[in-house]
Amino acid sequence: MTPIMTKADNLSLDELRVLLAPAVARAAVFDGWGEEAVRAAAMEKDVSEDVALYAFNEGAMAMISAWIASIDLAMVEALPAAELAKLPIRERISRLVRFRLSALDGAEESLRRAQAIMARPRNLAASARLGWQSADAMWRLAGDRAVDFNHYTKRATLAGIYAATLAVFANDESEGKAETLAFLDRRIEGVMRFEKIKGQLLRRDAMHFSPVRLLGRLRYPASL
Incomplete structure (x- = not known):
């Protein structure tokens, strides 16, 4: 059986972090900046849990950095120079x-x-x-x-x-x-x-x- 490809399969690790980061932040309201928040984000974004955990294996600061990066990117898109x-x-x-x-x-x-x-x-x-x-x-x-x-x-x-x-x-x-x-x-x-x-x-x-x-x-x- 051919595996189902998802959007995340074509992303670099940095792009994957940015994709997951807003969902991690939403989960962090309840779970804090830890593995449970990453698991929740992986489920929301249809990303392999193991891949998501690997993307943030450096811990909370990696999650927060990606969250900030996602806001930077959204800002550039919403407010062009x-x-x-x-x-x-x-x-x-x-x-x-x-x-x-x-x-x-x-x-x-x-x-x-x-x-x-x-x-x-x-x-x-x-x-x-x-x-x-x-x-x-x-x-x-x-x-x-x-x-x-x-x-x-x-x-x-x-x-x-x-x-x-x-x-x-x-x-x-x-x-x-x-x-x-x-x-x-x-x-x-x-x-x-x-x-x-x-x-x-x-x-x-x-x-x-x-x-x-x-x-x-x-x-x-x-x-x-």
Whole structure:
């Protein structure tokens, strides 16, 4: 008898993890980030249980990483850069973060459990990388092409804002997550104000200092 092929049979291991991850997260509400959640996800997605367990044999952080990767991919599909480019930068960032929050709606318990796992000392470095990757994905969709120091400061700042917003979101019981959204808006407003001030200072410095003018003076000193 010819075995029945499923969608999962043609996926790479990383793609399989991303396929399973949202179902693992849904099961983690009840079962935590462990093998029982993986088994439930395998059943939901019609994937061999043994294959699913192998895909996540590195444990809870592998499951959480795949969950975050699945949200990254969904964000790219739902909010293409070409559409975001029509909006002010503040609105682009707000929409990207809000989309990610909507993807987590109903999974607050899974998020709280994931945050506890990510906060363990041995997982801090990996957690920081995941936060950086998500911030980088958001800035790239927002159209940022900075390659100087701003590249790093923007991502570090957004990663901090996103992490803080998730902490509020996980325990927010207000109608429509109003407290979380207000918190997010305040943080984005603060960053935009900082970027404006920073830009003004940099322009002011540029008015007072010109490397070309300095080199010219060194080569052709003014007469005394």
